[in-house]
Amino acid sequence: MNMSRTRDTRERLVVIGGDAAGMSAASQARRMRDPDELEIVAFERGHFTSYSACGIPYWVGGDVAGPDQLIARTPEEHRERGIGLRMRTEVTEIDVERQRVRARDLDSGTETWTSYDKLVIATGARPIRPDMPGADAPGVHGVQTLDDGQALIDTLAHARGRRAVVVGAGYIGVEMAEALINRGYEVTVVNRGSEPMSTLDPDMGRLVHEAMEGLGITMVNDTEVTKVLTGEDGRVRAVATQDAEYPADVVVLGIGVRPETALARAAGLPLGSHGGLLTDLAMRVRGHENIWAGGDCVEVLDLVSGQERHIALGTHANKHGQVIGTGVGGGYATFPGVVGTAVSKVCDLEIARTGLREKDARRVGLQFVSVTIESTSRAGYYPGASPMTVKMLAERRTGRLLGVQIVGREGAGKRVDIAAVALTAGMTVERMTALDLGYAPPFSPVWDPVLVAARKAVAKVRGS
Ligand SMILES: Cc1cc2nc3c(=O)[nH]c(=O)nc-3n(C[C@H](O)[C@H](O)[C@H](O)COP(=O)(O)OP(=O)(O)OC[C@H]3O[C@@H](n4cnc5c(N)ncnc54)[C@H](O)[C@@H]3O)c2cc1C
Numbered sequence: 001m002n003m004s005r006t007r008d009t010r011e012r013l014v015v016i017g018g019d020a021a022g023m024s025a026a027s028q029a030r031r032m033r034d035p036d037e038l039e040i041v042a043f044e045r046g047h048f049t050s051y052s053a054c055g056i057p058y059w060v061g062g063d064v065a066g067p068d069q070l071i072a073r074t075p076e077e078h079r080e081r082g083i084g085l086r087m088r089t090e091v092t093e094i095d096v097e098r099q100r101v102r103a104r105d106l107d108s109g110t111e112t113w114t115s116y117d118k119l120v121i122a123t124g125a126r127p128i129r130p131d132m133p134g135a136d137a138p139g140v141h142g143v144q145t146l147d148d149g150q151a152l153i154d155t156l157a158h159a160r161g162r163r164a165v166v167v168g169a170g171y172i173g174v175e176m177a178e179a180l181i182n183r184g185y186e187v188t189v190v191n192r193g194s195e196p197m198s199t200l201d202p203d204m205g206r207l208v209h210e211a212m213e214g215l216g217i218t219m220v221n222d223t224e225v226t227k228v229l230t231g232e233d234g235r236v237r238a239v240a241t242q243d244a245e246y247p248a249d250v251v252v253l254g255i256g257v258r259p260e261t262a263l264a265r266a267a268g269l270p271l272g273s274h275g276g277l278l279t280d281l282a283m284r285v286r287g288h289e290n291i292w293a294g295g296d297c298v299e300v301l302d303l304v305s306g307q308e309r310h311i312a313l314g315t316h317a318n319k320h321g322q323v324i325g326t327g328v329g330g331g332y333a334t335f336p337g338v339v340g341t342a343v344s345k346v347c348d349l350e351i352a353r354t355g356l357r358e359k360d361a362r363r364v365g366l367q368f369v370s371v372t373i374e375s376t377s378r379a380g381y382y383p384g385a386s387p388m389t390v391k392m393l394a395e396r397r398t399g400r401l402l403g404v405q406i407v408g409r410e411g412a413g414k415r416v417d418i419a420a421v422a423l424t425a426g427m428t429v430e431r432m433t434a435l436d437l438g439y440a441p442p443f444s445p446v447w448d449p450v451l452v453a454a455r456k457a458v459a460k461v462r463g464s
Helices: 020-032 053-060 075-080 146-158 171-182 202-214 262-266 314-328 358-363 413-424 429-433 449-463
Strands: 011-016 038-044 084-087 089-095 100-105 111-115 118-121 125-127 163-167 186-190 218-220 225-230 236-241 245-247 250-253 257-259 291-293 342-346 349-355 368-376 387-395 401-408
Touching: 011 020, 011 111, 020 038, 020 075, 020 118, 020 314, 038 089, 053 146, 053 171, 075 084, 089 262, 118 314, 146 250, 163 171, 171 186, 171 202, 171 250, 171 342, 186 236, 202 218, 202 342, 202 349, 202 387, 202 401, 236 250, 291 314, 342 413, 349 413, 358 368, 358 401, 368 449, 387 413, 387 449, 401 413, 401 449, 413 449, 429 449
Parallel strands: 011 038, 011 118, 038 084, 118 291, 163 186, 163 250, 186 218
Antiparallel strands: 089 100, 100 111, 125 257, 225 236, 236 245, 342 349, 349 401, 368 387, 387 401
16 A cells, blocks of 8 residues: 655655654654644654663663653654654665655554655664574563563563573673672673673773672673573573583573664665764765664764764764754754763773773774773772772873773763763863862862873873
8 A cells, every 4th residue: 555645735754763863853853843844754663662771771670660761752742742653663665766665564564655755764773683593592682672671571570590691791781780680690691702891991891890790790701602502491591602501591682783774775875884874964864865864773973083983872862863853854963973982880880981992093093002090989088989990092192082991989980071071172181181170079089080090191191
């Protein structure tokens, strides 16, 4: 059936994807253009809109009740604001030439074509499923969507035993391992890298490893999972590596994501070397005036290395949506790029990074100095002061800040924002030493740990 547009004078915006990037774009476009000028139709194949996947580990771990608490805006709330939402409806084709999309209602199976004047692609990312026997067995879970979170919680409620294996030790694997410990599981994390949190250099990842072991998590690094073994009932019973088997009543996969761009690829839209859509600074798909893309399905410019990267973070997706909605609505906004800032935690250990790791700097041919300092979160004499480790990279000769990693307890994580601002401003480490940061004994030593690292980096740059 061809559901062609009702021929009124309004423009039609079609949005594919009903979460952070898509619904931010739709909402911003709605704020800028009235329904009698712009009709907005958004397709979402799942059951939820505007949800926080970021909250899934805390929901599974019992810190938040969820899933209702993780939903910022329901489909009904969007509809009340004048956004036509088609839930449980998957877009299966984009016809760029005829400016229309084909969509399938997942409950009835009916297919319809909807034409557009403007299109927003916000299809997010797809979790990597390992290509190995048993990967799809009951009891093996991803945690990409609220539906995934609910399925995992259901499995945990009925699991035969209390042994969990988490595959992958990126921030999602680390957060999920802690969540499972909080639910009383015995947790083993099997990780391909030499240390958890490969977004950090391994020396900083080591600190995370120690904290995880301190929580009672068994860490198995430098190891690949080769198979998921199932019992007679077909459910997962263990995870196998080349040298060992780890018994499991539940397995959680956290081995990363790829941009969900199959539709875009089939439509002939431009993709980068990481598989993400390529856009200009206004988030328009390159070479296509009336198509925008944002969130986990695009590549972003790394302002420090000057290279395109794929970084799947909600903080970017929301900003992309805002920029897209402004452009669709006839305004002007740009997303200049990222410096690679991220923050996470395991128990009370806060983990933060921004900019380049040593291997990133080497890969793009930058010569650098690297320093690591130990300091404290508060003045040493003030109650509650706890240790904090800061690693800083600066370019040789110029002293330009290249990256910062921070691991420590209360107050460590968000300190990375100082470095994110310095990186964005293109500061040298010398300029950073004079930053006018707030000080009082309950908040930091008189020399903030970031400034201590900057001073040490200055000395090393001069020595180099
Ligand atoms: C467990 C977990 C923890 C996280 N923690 C953090 C964090 O602490 N900080 C942070 O910044 N980020 C975090 N993230 C990442 C963040 O959730 C994502 O970056 C963000 O959701 C991306 O938004 P998006 O709109 O681009 O994509 P998504 O949120 O993936 O939304 C895309 C939507 O499009 C729909 N869709 C896809 N294809 C189609 C189609 N063909 N037709 C119809 N609908 C379609 C999907 O169903 C989905 O709802 C976390 C993610 C996870 C999974």
